Amino acid sequence: MSRGRWHILRDDTVLTLARRVPVRFDLSASTRLPDGSRLQLAQQVRQDIWRALQGLKGFTPVVRVERVASGLKVTAGGQVAGVFPRLQAEARIAEVLEDPKNRARWVRWAQ
Template identity: 55%
Template structure:
């Protein structure tokens, strides 16, 4: 795998974007968005999560987006290969997921495909 490679794992219910396979959630936080394209949301969340935590040594991001109950359920976090302050790291992940500007951009981006409909 090259340095910039990301794995995209899909099934009927979810899309997972991860640096490593199998994906592992040592730390995580969750959020909910309106329905939209799961892959587009996963990639946008992954990008923002990576930007926020790129200096967290030993951390490999994982983002899972699942359609559930008429909305998108997002689980973001990842694998930690070093000892980390778990609660502090999960709070940083939650900050990314709860940033209103980022959330609005993710929703807009998820609706761009297929004339605004979700896939």
């Protein structure tokens, strides 16, 4: 299923929001958040990850939200065409995922 130009892949516990299928994570970082709307959360995280890495040539964001016992496990990252500074890019994703203001906004949006 796609929404606009985005593919929304769902199963019982996992929702993946991606521009391209098959989904590929060349870089990623993860965090845990309280339970809420997986789609709303994925869309917000995708926007913030895109803003943080839009200067990374060939970057296509992917967000995977998995329902786990303690809430939601969010894995954000994506596909990159070409050579890129992997450690710096993953560190930037981790910064976005752990930012308290982002997390509070995402949780409010997903309720």
